[in-house]
Amino acid sequence: MRGRSLIGLALLAAALAAAPFLAPNSYYLDIVIRMCINAVIVLSLNLLVGYAGQISLGHAGFVGLGAYASSVLPAHFGWHPLLALAAGAAGTGLLALLVARPILRLKGHYLAMATLGLGVIINIVIRNEAGWTGGPDGMPVQSMELFGYELVRDIQWYWVVAVLLLLSVWGALNLIDSPFGRALRGLHGSEIASQVVGVDVPRYKTTVFVLSAVAASVMGSILAHYVGFVTPEIANFFHSIELVTMVVVGGMASVFGSVLGAVLLTALPQALATFEGWEIVVFGAILMLCMIFLPRGLVPTLAARLRIGD
């Protein structure tokens, strides 16, 4: 198991090192950067949904909180972008901590509805506080400054998000193969068994919820700075659904599945652009076929096929 993960990590590192040289122009580099950002968010969501078995339909809300912290705090208060990013992450973490206990007592559909509600509230607050956020029109975001250098060129951003993705994958692989990670997976398999062997169930649910919210917030900040403009769509329900879809298509409880899901579903709408207006239909059809033929997601299904093969 451990050996296979290391091979995956090495392949990912090689692909990330090669990607900017293979991308023919800045349009492709832009897609790759978005893939990397989405992959980190999806990975953090998969820890919550796939490993710990706690559904969240409001994750884009946390991405939005990070993005708007990085837009509003430097613009209105003159904060340094890094400080704004950290404040966004801390604020999002605190909010997640406050709502975690009451929300995570719920299960299945009830938890889905509660997280959906949380996401909707965040989105509406962003829309309504137009004085701060620009409302539905959105607002420009100042550029990120790292050690006195302004991050403006795409290739600079690429290396930042590529390193972040590699670190996240490494951390996630470590996590799932640790006492903490096994306790998380236990919650998914049988909560009653977890309690009986002495796992503090609420503590583990809360910790993974906060971890995944903070990661989403940080990546939201980075996305906002990279794009240079932010609108409330970043925090809306459809973005949350998109993130969950990436988890499910790539594979629940699969680290590399998260990356693959993010890569494919970020690229797919671009690849389908030639269908002119029908791309959403084709997108939906591909998702349905995925769920019918690969219900466990791409990576776990393929891994199971390979295991039977050898």
Add this chain to the structure above:
Amino acid sequence: MALLEVDRLSIQFGNVRAVQDVSFSVDEGIVYSVIGPNGAGKTTLFNLITGIYRPTAGAVRLDGQEIQGCTPYELARRGMARTFQNLQVWMNMSALENVMVGAHLHLDGSLFKALLRTPGLRRREHALREEAAALMAFVGLESYVRSRADSMPYGALKRLEIARALAMKPRLLFLDEPAAGLNPTETREADALVRRIAETGVTVVLVEHDMKMVMNLSDRILVLDYGKRLAEGSGPEVRGNPDVIAAYLGGHA
């Protein structure tokens, strides 16, 4: 003082009194069995003692301290372990990982050490794998050490739950029908396994239907019928009790 004391324990679901005023005590180091016809309240009694249900009345004492109303999580910290009649195995993990989670209370569940996979954590994980494999061998599952839990047969899963419970290093182990659904050979093996566990000094409380196994293993036996205590004593005492014979032969005259 007895290790476990159950004092006039009762629970009511609506109008159904599933367990009524049941009292008994279990001394350290013995095998104690709870028997009775189907629906007598044996599993309910287990669920009351192990914190799955909250009793309507009565007390449970472990080492003289009242524990009724404690969560399963708190009881695990006090050295109580259990298995389930309907299996509660983590099918999303390997067999070995199931046993490894059993040792959860003896491990460092720190998030940051896990993310960074510190050298200390790595060493502990390595030792833990060997301990878990040794426990699997102890319950007779050495050939399943590399298996996924969802690929194991029913009898093996029952043993896996026992190995997981033993990984907690419990003082008191509750086994809910360890022989249910097993064939005669497997039942004999389960019998031998319970005996081996008792020999390591763990106090065992058993719910079981297989009379031969119960009579073989038990130091003391509690007989329940319709949620009430019908008889209590050593094997021969219980076997000779006219009420018990009546209940088992269905002669409630």
